[in-house]
Amino acid sequence: MASSTRQRQRDSETDEKTNEETQGRVCDECDGGTLVKSEDQGELVCDQCGLIVEGANIDRGPEWRAFNHSERQNKSRVGAPTTQTMHDKGLTTSIDWKNQDAYGRSISSDKRNQMRRLRKWQERIRTKDAGERNLQFALSETDRMASSLGIPRSVREVACVMYRRALDEDLIRGRSIEGVATSTLYAACRMEGIPRSLEEVAAVSRVERKEIGRTYRYVAQELGLEMEPVNPKKYVPRFCSELELSEEVQVKANEIIDTTTEKGLLSGKSPTGYAAAAIYAASLLCNEKKTQREVSDVAQVTEVTIRNRYQEQIEAMGIYE
Numbered sequence: 001m002a003s004s005t006r007q008r009q010r011d012s013e014t015d016e017k018t019n020e021e022t023q024g025r026v027c028d029e030c031d032g033g034t035l036v037k038s039e040d041q042g043e044l045v046c047d048q049c050g051l052i053v054e055g056a057n058i059d060r061g062p063e064w065r066a067f068n069h070s071e072r073q074n075k076s077r078v079g080a081p082t083t084q085t086m087h088d089k090g091l092t093t094s095i096d097w098k099n100q101d102a103y104g105r106s107i108s109s110d111k112r113n114q115m116r117r118l119r120k121w122q123e124r125i126r127t128k129d130a131g132e133r134n135l136q137f138a139l140s141e142t143d144r145m146a147s148s149l150g151i152p153r154s155v156r157e158v159a160c161v162m163y164r165r166a167l168d169e170d171l172i173r174g175r176s177i178e179g180v181a182t183s184t185l186y187a188a189c190r191m192e193g194i195p196r197s198l199e200e201v202a203a204v205s206r207v208e209r210k211e212i213g214r215t216y217r218y219v220a221q222e223l224g225l226e227m228e229p230v231n232p233k234k235y236v237p238r239f240c241s242e243l244e245l246s247e248e249v250q251v252k253a254n255e256i257i258d259t260t261t262e263k264g265l266l267s268g269k270s271p272t273g274y275a276a277a278a279i280y281a282a283s284l285l286c287n288e289k290k291t292q293r294e295v296s297d298v299a300q301v302t303e304v305t306i307r308n309r310y311q312e313q314i315e316a317m318g319i320y321e
Helices: 002-022 069-075 109-125 130-149 153-168 177-191 198-204 209-223 236-243 247-262 271-285 292-299 303-317
Strands: 035-037 044-046 052-054
Touching: 130 153, 130 177, 130 198, 153 177, 153 209, 177 198, 177 209, 198 209, 236 247, 236 271, 236 292, 247 271, 247 303, 271 292, 271 303, 292 303
Parallel strands: none
Antiparallel strands: 035 044, 044 052
16 A cells, blocks of 8 residues: 555656646647647657657556456466575475365376375475575574564564574574474564563463573574663554553553653563553553553563562652552
């Protein structure tokens, strides 16, 4: 949607520029007509004799028209765009699992056996060595974890590019593939501003939290990744949504975080625990009480952490029970 809006803006700017350039130009053929740009074809023509002075721009789109998604899919003769989330970047042959021809009719048993062998060999030759097989496994693990965490496609692309960089610089040696894949996904979430805690990433991973943290620090240092501290306010909307709290509680929690952060309470504290305590305090102030157990289950922190941060925050706010 945003790209189409920018394209329309560029087209309108180009049309305005062309109109400014052609304004006042007189046709050389009839010496009386004014050159104007036609709205339908984009051609520069004379309004008197109809002479076409300049032709239309090249249309780089398809020669066919489609009015819905299914029709566009059926008429398209190209594959999906390249992607970093696949080991071969999507440049591969795909053999459909259906045993049907182009008209939807069932194929013979001989052809069926031939297609089965082709699928088997296509799957085998997609990876030429152990390195590509390991890359395929790592990228599939990244995609699996990203799907479980609800991470958008753009962040998955960043995580896969980061893993490829780690592979090129030989950072995988001596470490598990799952650990490096998980740490690059966590790093991509932090770089792109997607609030996912280390506990949430570890919950969908096949490696322990301690190994993920250790590998993440090593990869970030070796690749020179500049990571800013996570803002606790980024966790507030998701936590409030899962707790079914109102917008008023969310605004109050953000106010508590801003006020207490200015007083230096955030330094050295876990952002998820800090956000959870602010939400708990805001729910009490807005008469939408949630228990510490409910908040801790959503934020994946202990109740002790929420109690400690909560006491610090209400004292800094000047609120006394």
